Amino acid sequence: MxxxxxxxxxxxxxxxxxxxxxxxxxxxxxxxxxxxxxxxxxxxxxxxxxxxxxxxxxxxxxxxxxxxxxxxxxxxxxxxxxxxxxxxxxxxxxxxxxxxxxxxxxxxxxxxxxxxxxxxxxxxxxxxxxxxxxxxxxxxxxxxxxxxxxxxxxxxxxxxxxxxxxxxxxxxxxxxxxxxxxxxxxxxxxxxxxxxxxxxxxxxxxxxxxxxxxxxxxxxxxxxxxxxxxxxxxxxxxxxxxxxxxxxxxxxxxxxxxxxxxxxxxxxxxxxxxxxxxxxxxxxxxxDSEGLKVRRPFELMCGAMRSMGSEVDYGFESDSSHQLRSILRRLGHEPWKWETPDGYPDEARPWVNSNQLLNEWDFTSRLARNIIQNNNRSGSLETDVNLLRGSAQTGRDLFDRVAFQCNLGNLPDALRQSLLSTCGFGDGTPAASVTNDQLTELCTYLLAHPLFLLR
Amino acid sequence: MTAAASPKVTTTSRRRFLRGAASVAGAASAVALSPQLAFATPTRPAQGDTLVVIFLRGAADGLTFTPPVADALDSYRAARPTLSMTPDQSLPLDSSNLNAVFPQGLDGIIGLHPAFAGLHQTAWAAGNMAILPAIGVPDSESRSRSHFEAQSYGERGTASKQTTTGWLARVHSALGAAGPVAGMSTDSNSTESLRGSPNTFNITNLENFGISGFRDTGRATNALSQMYQGPGLVNTAGLSSVNVAGMISALNVPDGGYPDSRLGDDLKDVATMIRADLGLVTATISSGGWDHHSDQGDPFDPNGRILPLMSDLGASLSAFYDDLGDAAMNEVTVAVISEFGRTFDENGSFGTDHGRGGTMFLIGGGIQGGVFGNDYITDFGAIDPSGPDRRALPVLTDFRQPLSEVLTTRVGIGNVFPTYAGAPILGVAP
Structure with a gap:
């Protein structure tokens, strides 16, 4: 960065x-x-x-x-x-x-x-x-x-x-x-x-x-x-x-x-x-304005891909292209698809609702799990959360690294411990024994954190 | 749904009780009933009709929905060489069999475009459809012909910027609506009319609504519930989405004979939510694309821009009315509104520009069929081309006038429109 x-x-x-x-x-x-x-x-x-x-x-x-x-x-x-x-x-x-x-x-x-x-x-x-x-x-x-x-x-x-x-x-x-x-x-x-x-x-x-x-x-x-x-x-x-x-x-x-x-x-x-x-x-x-703007769906999707280091295929006929477009369609924010000349709204209220949140959680979770793909098409969207491990020694280090990538600041100890426990490991678990699935699950939760919706 | 004209609701019901109460009080907008007292039933939360508002965005051409067939006919035809219709091309709005009283004398002045033939055979014939021409935001509050300003007025129910909540949200407040899903919007974006109400959900596709994508939905539900504790818009919306997701994702959405269109799908989802009996008080649906500055098309041109939209609207409303059936429609009022109407004369592009008065429909078992309004105009040509009503049918009825009557008698609440002073009763919801 x-x-x-x-x-x-x-x-x-x-x-x-x-x-x-x-x-x-x-x-x-x-x-x-x-x-x-x-x-x-x-x-x-x-x-x-x-x-x-x-x-x-x-x-x-x-x-x-x-x-x-x-x-x-x-x-x-x-x-x-x-x-x-x-x-x-x-x-x-x-x-x-x-x-x-x-x-x-x-x-x-x-x-x-x-x-x-x-x-x-x-x-x-x-x-x-x-x-x-x-x-x-x-x-x-x-x-x-x-x-x-x-x-x-x-x-x-x-x-x-x-x-x-x-x-x-x-x-x-x-x-x-x-x-x-x-x-x-x-x-x-x-x-x-x-x-x-x-x-x-x-x-x-x-x-x-x-x-x-x-x-x-x-x-x-x-x-x-x-x-x-x-x-x-x-x-x-x-x-x-x-x-x-x-x-x-x-x-x-x-x-x-x-x-x-x-x-x-x-x-x-x-x-x-x-x-x-x-x-x-x-x-x-x-x-003083950090955290006062809600990310609109396009920004949230691109932010999640940047945070996770996801690789997007350049082909407009690639699976990446098809998948991202159909997800953004469900979120109602495709480029140039707002019909009236006022353009997409640029304030929080229109974008914070059940349709947006459920679809955004669905996207960021599947992104972290690297399951946004159709095997019949080439050039898929690829995410490897192992790239986030870096030099982490412990479960706590892994949490801090993912939270940093997601720009979440310092989250409360109780929440961290609870989320780690849900994922099946703890602060002191050696990073090497945290499985790919466990790390992935942690990423799905932190990408769904309310602070990730803000910028 | 039978097409035969029948008396209004005659069974003993909470409706009857309400009407009695309203007529005793005798005022359209000042009746404060206790919703609990009036409506509490064992099977349904404390509420009256479910209000379904379909907002036609872009300013629908009311004169094509309900063209003049009498007094204003000649000036209408002269102003629209290519975009008008003859009286025999529209469906007659003869209300002599509807047992209606028309103090306003609007009977027989307009017809109905045949795109609404389905409703004409059912809702209109049964005396369950009120039609209001020349309606909109009154001159006294705003003459704005901006889509975005006027839509906002329509959704907040006032032109005053002091009021930041939506009028449907204030209906929830007045009722103390506490059902898990008090309000729904089928839009992707939150709808201004529901702004300020908790328990309001955007459901763009009922069949896909739910928590998904995580490794384990149960564990994710717990994690989300923990993370979305706290104040603020995002936390509140997140937690309520988690809470209601399981309840709604279990619903079965039957096919039900709706057109294969976004509007058809939206009305199908609303009908499913009404049948699910989760305490839905209001639902709002947007229909876009009505801003026909060019290529509006003559009212029967399949390649024009207005006929396909109008046909979809007519077929979708008709399917909804038939799908819910008489019993359910006795507890539902549908309002079809737009931000304003269009110019009565066509421009040089086979289209129409922004006008003022438009047409509103109200449909429901508790609606009195007929054509309603305070007045109509007999000669469009007499409107001063450089005056404030320039090229437009004026607003002769405040859009809140019929809505207030519905709220009083069908929902059982008082005035939710802060800058609306009330007006004589039209009788749309006696």
């Missing part, structure tokens, strides 16, 4: 410098044939239009692999955050619109500038299709869907108290300004690429937020570009976006002061994301 050698601050500094994907993991994906991730929408439609599940296996398994193996952990977490913030859905339309969006709109800007990220999502045929803007036409009647969500979910937002600074006529105005933002609908390699269609663009005068922005003097696509630049730098957007970031890394209810300070950093740095993160990680509120 790099954090041990670098210290926490050193590790954070290192992670803040890694604002790009881990090249080693990307190279492995490339050689494992993840063609869908480098294709355009049109190419994916041609190649996978009839075999959309093959495409999705590439999307899903690439997310698992990056989370499991990437040295750029913070970068990958930011990718997940923006995937929710700018959600599109595999279920809501043709699935071949997903990979290009993930790879070209979200990931290149995950630790860049929010203004660029917003523009990349808006200049994406995928987003224009998902929120119906590609058919919005001033001549036959504009479509309000994207205009509404770009204000409500992507930029200004509705604050924690339920206040919003825009009204219904601002929604209509934004939809007019962005009308004509569309995509190529002709068959071929360019299908699904962004296309601005001036003949569909509304030229009605628009004044938003009581005159804070107008389209006076702006023509065609430039009006929409200007609007997005304005929105990205609006103080309300700064506050809303920084709330999302604080909620991700600190707690479900970060203080308003922390959010306001982060928003200042955001505005002072022209919407750059890394300075906001640097400020956040230096705050006392962040330091």
């Amino acid at each position: 790099a954090v041990i050698t670098m210290g926490v601050e050193g590790w954070i500094d290192d992670q803040l410098d890694r604002s790009n994907p881990d090249p080693a993991v990307e190279a492995q994906l490339n050689s494992a044939g993840y063609q869908a991730l480098t294709n355009t929408n049109g190419q994916n439609r041609q190649q996978y239009g009839d075999d959309i599940n093959v495409l999705y296996r590439q999307v899903s398994h690439s997310n698992f692999l990056r989370a499991r193996y990437s040295q750029s952990q913070l970068y990958e977490m930011m990718c997940q955050l923006w995937m929710d913030h700018f959600n599109i859905s595999f279920e809501g339309g043709p699935g071949y619109f997903v990979p290009e969006y993930q790879e070209q709109a979200i990931r290149p800007h995950a630790m860049g500038r929010f203004a660029d990220l917003l523009a990349a999502t808006a200049n994406s045929g995928t987003m224009m299709r998902y929120l119906d803007n590609y058919i919005s036409d001033a001549r036959s009647g504009i479509n309000e869907n994207y205009g509404r969500e770009v204000l409500e979910l992507h930029t200004l937002g509705i604050d924690r108290a339920g206040n919003q600074i825009y009204g219904e006529l601002d929604v209509v105005g934004a939809a007019k300004v962005l009308s004509g933002w569309s995509m190529v609908t002709e068959n071929g390699p360019n299908y699904g690429s962004f296309l601005y269609r001036d003949e569909r663009h509304s030229t009605d005068p628009v004044s938003l937020l009581g005159g804070q922005w107008t389209n006076a003097g702006l023509n065609g696509k430039a009006a929409g570009d200007s609007l997005l630049q304005f929105l990205a730098r609006h103080p309300q957007t700064a506050n809303y976006v920084c709330w999302k970031i604080c909620r991700r890394f600190v707690s479900d209810t970060p203080s308003e002061q922390l959010i306001a300070n982060a928003a200042q950093v955001y505005l002072q740095n022209d919407t750059a994301i890394v300075p906001v993160l640097r400020y956040l990680f230096s705050s006392q509120e962040f330091v």
